[in-house]
Amino acid sequence: MNWQTLDVKIEDRVATVTLNRPDVRNAFNETTIAEITQAFGELGKDHNLRAIVLAANGPAFCAGADLNWMKKMAGYTHEENRADAAQLAEMLRSIYACPKPVVAKIQGDCYAGGMGLAAVCNISVAAETVHFCLSEVKLGLIPATISPYVIKAMGENAARRYFLTAERFSAQEAHRIGFVHAVTTADALDASTAEIVKALVSNxxxxxxxxxxxxxxxxxxxxxxxxxxxxxxxxxxxxxxxxxxxxxxxxxxxxxxxxxx
Missing domain, CATH: 1.10.12.10 (Lyase 2-enoyl-coa Hydratase, Chain  A, domain 2)
Structure with missing residues (x-):
């Protein structure tokens, strides 16, 4: 399939789904949401696959919602906002419920909805230079749709702080609170991810x-x-x-x- 916002490759029984909008820091819009939902739905049904890696091109993993998409949402009715949020919720569910194990390879900053993408994966590995942020309250919003997954990943105690303060925190802090499973150097990120995938494929x-x-x-x-x-x-x-x-x-x-x- 000709993806507009993703790059999907399959090799040695492992699929790599790469967010491919580096010019907007891989922020997602309606197209990205629909394509991620479709990609994980199809990959989940592939009996030859053993694991999926969620990765990203460019300096950021995912900056959350695309600004142009947010401008459109500003004019939505309540019903339109509910329909739009339901599509985002379905995208997250499609990864969380995918029968294949999913590994997030987080090479760059991970903000807002991007943290939702990381949280729905089974295992997450981050480069030591990555920063995380639940920035929604700065915009008068809340991280509602991603909250079931993010709270599961970081725990209620950490969520009490970071949902409310919108502070930016380091990969080391993300590891300390349990949001990511491993932190490595940028140069070792590929190898560290590959080691986890190898273990998954062996089982x-x-x-x-x-x-x-x-x-x-x-x-x-x-x-x-x-x-x-x-x-x-x-x-x-x-x-x-x-x-x-x-x-x-x-x-x-x-x-x-x-x-x-």
Whole structure:
């Protein structure tokens, strides 16, 4: 497909979705939102893929909303704003719910809605020079649509501060509060991301999909009898699955599992 705002490449069972509007710091507009939603919907259905990397071209990862798009929104009715926000919410959900593991490779500054993009990924790696900012309140707005994912990623305590102050903070602070998983030098960012992707690709594709879903379902769930019963069903299901049986057999027989062949 001829993407207008993205570059999508597939190599060795790994897809790389690259935000490709460096002239506007990869800020997103209606087209970007629609293309990201479509890209992750299609890639999620590709049975040959094992992982997806979300990256960006240029000096910034994502500056949030495009200024021209924001000018248009200023004249929207309440109903138009709700419809527009619903599309943004669907874009975020398309990444969060994608059955493939998604790794964010954050090479440059990540602001506002860009933090939403990072937060919906399973794993995020940032260059040490990157800065983050939830800047919405400076514009009289709030980070509402991205909030379920950003709060999950950084925690309520950090959100209490950064949602309200709109302070810019470093990659090291993002790592300290748990928003990103790793911080590396700019020169080592590609290699660090590739190492994580290699680990993902080496594992059972079915188990990785189910493990991703397990985290999402269990993380905020109350510890009830129903939850305990559900986890017992899940492990029984995975043990009796083809890849579950193959994984155990290959381990006992001291050979590589079939999904690595």
């Amino acid at each position: 059972s594709p079915h188990a990785v999909r189910q493990a991703k879903r397990l985290v999402q379902d269990v993380a905020s769930a109350p510890l009830t009898e129903e939850l305990i019963a559900d986890t017992a069903v899940r492990i029984a299901d995975i043990r009796s699955s083809d890849e579950g049986r193959e994984g155990v057999r290959s381990f006992l027989e001291k050979r590589k599992p079939g999904w690595l062949e």
